[in-house]
Amino acid sequence: MERADVVVIGGGLIGSAIAWRLQQAGRRVILCERGELGAEASSAAVGLLLPEAGREGGPELWGLWEASLARYPGFVDEVREATGVAVEFRQTGNLALAMNAAEGEVLSRRFRAQVAAKIPAELLSGDGARAIEPSLSPEVQAALFFPRHALVDNQRLSKTVPLAAAKAGVEVRVHEPVLGIVVHSGRVEGVETYRGRIAADVVVNAAGSWASLGVPMHHGEPVAGQAGPNDLPLVRPAKGEVIALWTWPRPIERLLTVSGASIVARADGRLIVGGTVIDNSYDKAVTAGGVASLLAAAVQALPRLQNARFVEAWSGLRPRTRDDQPIIGSGEVAGLFWATGHFKTGILATPATADVVTAMIEGKEHLPVGSLSPKRFGL
Numbered sequence: 001m002e003r004a005d006v007v008v009i010g011g012g013l014i015g016s017a018i019a020w021r022l023q024q025a026g027r028r029v030i031l032c033e034r035g036e037l038g039a040e041a042s043s044a045a046v047g048l049l050l051p052e053a054g055r056e057g058g059p060e061l062w063g064l065w066e067a068s069l070a071r072y073p074g075f076v077d078e079v080r081e082a083t084g085v086a087v088e089f090r091q092t093g094n095l096a097l098a099m100n101a102a103e104g105e106v107l108s109r110r111f112r113a114q115v116a117a118k119i120p121a122e123l124l125s126g127d128g129a130r131a132i133e134p135s136l137s138p139e140v141q142a143a144l145f146f147p148r149h150a151l152v153d154n155q156r157l158s159k160t161v162p163l164a165a166a167k168a169g170v171e172v173r174v175h176e177p178v179l180g181i182v183v184h185s186g187r188v189e190g191v192e193t194y195r196g197r198i199a200a201d202v203v204v205n206a207a208g209s210w211a212s213l214g215v216p217m218h219h220g221e222p223v224a225g226q227a228g229p230n231d232l233p234l235v236r237p238a239k240g241e242v243i244a245l246w247t248w249p250r251p252i253e254r255l256l257t258v259s260g261a262s263i264v265a266r267a268d269g270r271l272i273v274g275g276t277v278i279d280n281s282y283d284k285a286v287t288a289g290g291v292a293s294l295l296a297a298a299v300q301a302l303p304r305l306q307n308a309r310f311v312e313a314w315s316g317l318r319p320r321t322r323d324d325q326p327i328i329g330s331g332e333v334a335g336l337f338w339a340t341g342h343f344k345t346g347i348l349a350t351p352a353t354a355d356v357v358t359a360m361i362e363g364k365e366h367l368p369v370g371s372l373s374p375k376r377f378g379l
């Protein structure tokens with residue numbers, strides 16, 4: 001029988017980064033991906049790194065986001081040193097826009113939440129926002145500026161982190177779905193794939209939107225996270241659609257977030273506009289309505305985009321839990337660790353999540369994440 005110290009299930013950004021860190025810590029790691037590496041939510045995302053107090057979750061999650069953003073410059077440097085691939089990361093700042101008085105009220109509330117949490121933010125008038133981004137529409141009434149918010153090319157990162165993991169010695173297996181997690185007497189014993197069993201004392205479930213439905217447990221133990229007749233699954237997909245436009249010169253330098261869309265200007269001239277939120281759908285169809293709503297929101301904020309070239313559209317599935325907070329840590333089954341459910345902020349949370357999960361497995365100190373434990377769902 002094959003043996004590894006750790007099996008990581010899922011080759012998205014979260015699983016790949018954890019596998020990389022664990023191998024660096026001296027563990028022998030096998031990473032199993034059922035399809036292509038990084039081809040699901042991690043490459044579908046927009047690449048915004050927006051830690052904000054008051055978004056889904058509580059202070060521990062905001063702390064994880066803040067720590068993760070602080071680690072990002074070092075993380076992309078390390079990825080480049082390991083692979084030779086440069087990944088775009090820019091700390092541009094983010095303007096959250098209000099297009100009417102009601103949205104202006106919401107911005108004021110968000111501003112107060114940042115002040116209370118000591119997160120740098122500045123409330124600007126419409127003219128103040130146009131002074132730093134002249135292409136903004138005259139309709140913009142106010143803006144909340146987050147100077148530290150950043151962007152990353154998540155598509156490239158999703159392909160490069162698994163490469164870094166492989167170079168560090170992780171055995172990366174693609175097109176090898178985990179069919180079940182093997183549990184005996186309350187301890188994890190490994191996983192089953194179509195090639196047979198891989199024995200391991202530690203298994204990390206980083207299977208994104210499939211973490212509870214796609215990875216049943218074997219041997220008569222309860223099936224973790226499967227839905228009862230009236231329940232939502234423990235982790236479900238929240239589909240998001242994204243479009244790419246192209247226009248040159250870049251009409252904006254900063255990130256823009258408006259009601260219904262976020263806009264990122266990548267270094268190559270592409271403007272990435274995302275994303276709709278369609279709950280509990282594994283159907284990845286890109287809809288006319290979704291594209292229309294993204295285009296309308298983007299053109300309303302930046303009228304110049306009327307003449308931008310339409311490049312492409314895609315969609316992905318955000319892993320969403322019942323309380324919109326990720327599941328990080330181990331529960332009742334010894335040796336089974338969860339790292340999933342990052343919903344809208346998994347790109348942001350990747351570096352810190354990988355460090356926390358690695359420290360947990362190594363029995364070392366880590367950021368406080370008790371409120372994100374799988375135990376809150378009885379796991």
Ligand SMILES: Cc1cc2nc3c(=O)[nH]c(=O)nc-3n(C[C@H](O)[C@H](O)[C@H](O)COP(=O)(O)OP(=O)(O)OC[C@H]3O[C@@H](n4cnc5c(N)ncnc54)[C@H](O)[C@@H]3O)c2cc1C
Pocket residue numbers: 009010011012013014015032033034035036037038039040041042043044045046047048049176177178179206207208209210211214215238239240241242274275276315316317318319339340341342343344345346347348349
């Ligand atoms: C449209 C959209 C926009 C987004 N924008 C942002 C953003 O701007 N900023 C941000 O921080 N986050 C954003 N997100 C969220 C972010 O993409 C996710 O939270 C993050 O990518 C989750 O990473 P993951 O590795 O857990 O999941 P995934 O990338 O989905 O990876 C899970 C992997 O597990 C594999 N898998 C599943 N079942 C099995 C099995 N049985 N065996 C083996 N492998 C399996 C899958 O094939 C998949 O590759 C966005 C998401 C979407 C969809």
